[in-house]
Amino acid sequence: MKYNVIDGLKYTQQHEWARPEDGTAVVGLSDYAQDKLGEIVFVELPDVGAEVEAGKSAAVIESVKAVADLYAPVDGKVTEVNEALLDQPEVINQDPYGEGWVFKVEVKDESQLDKLMDKPAYEEFIIKEEEEE
Amino acid sequence: MGETKKTPFYERHAAQNGKIVDYSGWLLPVQFPQGLVEEVHDTRKRATIFDVSHMGEVSVEGKDAEAYLQKILANDVSKLKDNAIIYSPVCYPDGGVVDDILIYRINSENFFLVVNAANTDKDYEWFQDNCSGDVRLQNLSAEYAQIALQGPNSKSILQELTDINLADMKFYRFQADVSVAGVNSIVSRTGYTGEDGFEVYCKNDGALTLWDAVWEAGQKKELRPAGLGARDVLRLEASLPLYGHELSKDLTPLQAGLNRFVALDKQDPFIGQEALQKQKQEGFNRKLFGLEMLERGVPREGYPVMAGKDEIGWISSGSYSPTLDKFIAMAFLDPEVAKQGEEVDVAIRKRTYRAKITKMPFYRRDK
Numbered sequence: 218m219k220y221n222v223i224d225g226l227k228y229t230q231q232h233e234w235a236r237p238e239d240g241t242a243v244v245g246l247s248d249y250a251q252d253k254l255g256e257i258v259f260v261e262l263p264d265v266g267a268e269v270e271a272g273k274s275a276a277v278i279e280s281v282k283a284v285a286d287l288y289a290p291v292d293g294k295v296t297e298v299n300e301a302l303l304d305q306p307e308v309i310n311q312d313p314y315g316e317g318w319v320f321k322v323e324v325k326d327e328s329q330l331d332k333l334m335d336k337p338a339y340e341e342f343i344i345k346e347e348e349e350e
Numbered sequence: 351m352g353e354t355k356k357t358p359f360y361e362r363h364a365a366q367n368g369k370i371v372d373y374s375g376w377l378l379p380v381q382f383p384q385g386l387v388e389e390v391h392d393t394r395k396r397a398t399i400f401d402v403s404h405m406g407e408v409s410v411e412g413k414d415a416e417a418y419l420q421k422i423l424a425n426d427v428s429k430l431k432d433n434a435i436i437y438s439p440v441c442y443p444d445g446g447v448v449d450d451i452l453i454y455r456i457n458s459e460n461f462f463l464v465v466n467a468a469n470t471d472k473d474y475e476w477f478q479d480n481c482s483g484d485v486r487l488q489n490l491s492a493e494y495a496q497i498a499l500q501g502p503n504s505k506s507i508l509q510e511l512t513d514i515n516l517a518d519m520k521f522y523r524f525q526a527d528v529s530v531a532g533v534n535s536i537v538s539r540t541g542y543t544g545e546d547g548f549e550v551y552c553k554n555d556g557a558l559t560l561w562d563a564v565w566e567a568g569q570k571k572e573l574r575p576a577g578l579g580a581r582d583v584l585r586l587e588a589s590l591p592l593y594g595h596e597l598s599k600d601l602t603p604l605q606a607g608l609n610r611f612v613a614l615d616k617q618d619p620f621i622g623q624e625a626l627q628k629q630k631q632e633g634f635n636r637k638l639f640g641l642e643m644l645e646r647g648v649p650r651e652g653y654p655v656m657a658g659k660d661e662i663g664w665i666s667s668g669s670y671s672p673t674l675d676k677f678i679a680m681a682f683l684d685p686e687v688a689k690q691g692e693e694v695d696v697a698i699r700k701r702t703y704r705a706k707i708t709k710m711p712f713y714r715r716d717k
Contacts, residue, residue: 256387258670258677259648261699277699279648281386281670282579303646 221248222340223314227290227333230342231272234314235290237330238321242291245318246278249343251310254280260306262298263320269295271329276319278309287319291329297321357403358495358557362565366575374468376404379577389580390587390672393543394715397501398576399564402542406470406491407551408463414483415459417618422480423453424603424620426613430455435522435538437611439603440473441622445629446599449473450591450608452540454524462526462536466593480621495557499564500547500584503571508548510567512537516548531563532556542581544588544713583669589640589680589711595651595666596638596680604629605682607638607710636663636682640710641696647703649679649696656695656702662687665696671712678712679705 226234232250235242251257261277269275269289276287298320302308309317324330334342354377363370368379378401382389392398410419419427425438432455440448449469454462465473474489481487499508509516511531524538533556541547552560591597596606603612604626614627643649649668654661668679688707695702
């Protein structure tokens, strides 16, 4: 696999990842998604305290050529945002699963996380998407 | 959109893992794995090779060729010498733009026109509809391939492949019937990047030989491929207009600030001259300006530009500029309100971002 997919994370079909952490989920963009987007030059973050909804746009990530929504993987209240990305959005390209995290959200319904893909399922999903391209 | 076409270089782009897109019906690489930002730096610092075979070519021959061109071109071709090139808008009677093109003068009865890919068919129809006298038009677009070699290393790369002395060729000059790697070519010192560089045209059958020779010669000089994405950003940095953005049937060359390419007082009247003279006198409510973002935000085509609560225009092209490490845009703004040095707001989604009106070009190479 050309793209890095980390064990222990949950993945959405829109290529976000979520990492459960004490009742919240840390959310970011997968390595595959950052690679497809190309050089990221701008990030629009949600407000802390904002209610996000699973499958709805919660943040905007822009590369030189494209504007992409980052969809919330679960319903809940935003507890923290990665403000470092405002000045250094390219960190998402460099470290999508670490320093490139985008926001944290309070998880209301654990079952929403359970429905997301694990590493093997997401890898399979990427392979299919690549083939269709 | 009809069937998509491949240029002779398609397999080369695929071999370089270029991301292929449909551009005006042509399958062309939008970027390569190194990414658009690197491709821009490569072009400004070293050299890149672009496939621009999608561009259209039209030959205009005959005793009345020059008089005919004087009628359809806003610029004045009467001053053009053999082996020289000029840029010109082609206008409708109302001053709106059919296309912006390059005119290569081979001799007084033989001209070679280079037109935008998306406009080729429309242009050719327009050329035919307005044709009279001893003029023979030929649409050669399907027969010609074109390579753009751009960047400071371009000259030394190309020089290895030809006997003509490229140092003697000035900007916007060309030579036809030149052998480049044994392939009969037209070589011009032109480009769409704001860098020094050359464009080489040849018939399709010699195209791959030419490409491979340029590629091979370029390996010692750090030549890399670049795609349409980089080309668009490079031309924006150099503030070169792109049809469909800064020019269209609803935007005149005067609004786009192309006054020096519009011979308003040309003796032989051209199509659109009267309308443009009138517009020059009466003024217009939207004119092209440069913008530089003061807050981080990506200005993109179509975003409204505001002065306070008033919408004063729109972004026609915008991007992150890798060369300047700034966010820049061209925008059509109300000239009554917009003044260089003043600040405006660009509306991006839910909020506005501060920007400053700046002079263009954003980037000019050191000569």
